[in-house]
Amino acid sequence: MDVRAQISMVFHLDKCIGCHTCSIACKNIWTDRKGAEYMWWNNVETKPGTGYPTKWEDQSVYKGGWKKNFTGEISLRGSGKYKGLLNIFHNPHLPVIDDYYEPWTYKYTDLIESPEGDDQPTARPISLITGEPIDIKAGPNWDDDLSGTPDYARNDPNLASLSPAERDAMFQLERMAFFYLPRICNHCLNPACVASCPSGAIYKRGEDGVVLINQKVCRAWRMCVTACPYKKSYYNWHTGKSEKCILCYPRLEAGLAPACMHSCVGRIRYLGILLYDADKIKDAASANDDELISKQMNLILDPFDPEVIKDAKSNGVADTTINAAQYSPVYKFVKSWGLALPLHPEFRTLPMLFYVPPLLPVMASVTEQSKEQTEKFDSIAKVWNDKWLYDTSTEELWQNVERARFPLKYMANLLTGGDENSIKSVLKKLMAVRIHRRRVTVGDVSNQKADKVLSDVNLSSEMADAIYYLTSLAKFDDRFVIPPAHREQAIEMLEYTGDTRGSAGFGFKEKPSRIS
Template structure:
């Protein structure tokens, strides 16, 4: 194995191949606080990419209710259990992961520490995960205490990791990471369906297709990204929780890159299970209402600070303004700026793609319309 730098861990780690970062890295920020689990993203992806034979059970994009929702079943719990202690040393300026990654924990004869879900583990996406307790019959009431008064929605796609476990797992090199944008793809002409990638991906975002005999995964809608348009699950998100773009490494972070700003400068968006060691590139603004004892395991040691920063958006015009750009344009906004009360998204050439106000103007309409001679109810 080679030694590579994983900035999310604050240290070097072992990986199957030497470090080879792409020219630019596809990345995204999801704001969990805005997701309402409407599943529009899931359907947008499903109808676009996975409506074929053998793809019936596949959800390249899924939304699950945490803590009890999983797709596939226990995708995260199983590996967390296998991985053992996952501690961070937070005594220095930046936290350092002192546990083992899935590459460093690979058992003898294996390329990574992994497991393969069974068919039935995919069969019940979203079923029962929002139920707070058992069935309540008519006329009765809940008597047991329900002290866990929180949940949140997790939208998940492939993380297009810097160190993909699917790629490391494939014994015949059928998975590649595009040097031009870091998108991770399964070569459908070369894949022989061994399912090693399904076993290796800790996020379980590679799926075996029994009809094509190959494994398939999220492609970050690369035909759209190549045209500067965000993927289907982003542009169809009615909660406007998502922003796609390109992320630099921390030392090369640019203030005018929306993702760099949120991830590296404000540190308000965090990677999903960084301790697995893949340097995943979908970043989450953690839910503000969930105990950090839970989200700390999921998003790493920066959770409390991220929530504090997120809560400060009310008095932080830059942060609030940039969050207002989410879902404001189909286009990939690789740059942004705020001038006064106006926030603008731009492309690499400096062309303005969209401008939004920092605060939506408030219009108060009189209840009585003198033109139509009617009284209307105002509601929002």
């Protein structure tokens, strides 16, 4: 057992309101620079939608992530030692700027400097690359809230395995539903970007698992952009270096939450330590498709297990880090409660950002358009009878989950690699918590029924209350459990303290002596 610590995240999709505050916080701090204008280390996508860069999930186009070979070994899909070095002069799978969007600003000076005339002066859009006027064809979140559905939402790669009827049903106006998917770098345990970098510029920090790109070693071979299946490594066309989310490590080291998480209005984000067994990474990454999630969950170790604590200590994991792991909200969501799932586990990078799937579109379910139901439509307003809509205490407790307005298959394609049962069990748990809390706060659910619901999904009422607390009431310190960076050791991380003794002080690294 090789116990290591990883800073991991949970995003609770039910709580995301799609306000993009996270994206703006990140952009203001990190990517408001020339060459980085188009980069959104944090972005929020509307699902269904093609996302950013467009259709990033379609690996038949971008060739990202790992694939399992017939030998049972995994290899990088579009890069790697041989493919990467041979395609180094022209990478055929590299997304180009038009797959994201051409960044622009407006020529505001025209508004005040135009000569007097008959018409109102306008500020024309100007490309931030060439400085010339451009015709804007796409921008960040061009498909926000299902806008441009024929071009975007209907081309979502996750719809591929849905039947045409299911797809059409999703886009009927009365049934339409969507949710938001905020994305940052997943800081994977088996990062494809690290593996694909010919220069060795990308690395995972041993202490906390943050994946970083050394800007002085990066030599613009661009393979990480192809290799990352989440397209979270971006090429800066101005500096010729790749850049990616750094999980605000300067903030983390100071005990602050990353900017996107700190600013999150919906408080959907949780961050904490997970202890994992690095010896099992290879096994988990090359598991069969149906075992990918369970093996990844098995990697994550119980921070209360005395054996794990002992091994962690002998591996140099600080006591404070182990302590933080025990209070980690991420551990609770991912392991204790089994509510959070990795995004696209089939890419085999073992992402360490987990998502609690959204229940809300499920709750507001409309089943088949039977005559009986059509009668429930208000003839003019086309709204449903409220009682029917939120009738969570019907006899058929799980029916709303089974007949989700959002096809389960779609959610499964997104979060479980197509396995509907795992996603269903998570949604049932979320539903059970709601029914339990309805019993507590509204009181129109019988104890017998609520207890049955909880026991169906193996939750105790204490656990349900804990889930409710961490979901709805959690304070800052509950949501972000950041272990100290140990600055007393950090000085030794940066420089050898023996050097400074007897030296001349700031700026000098040699002894103030001419004769040694």
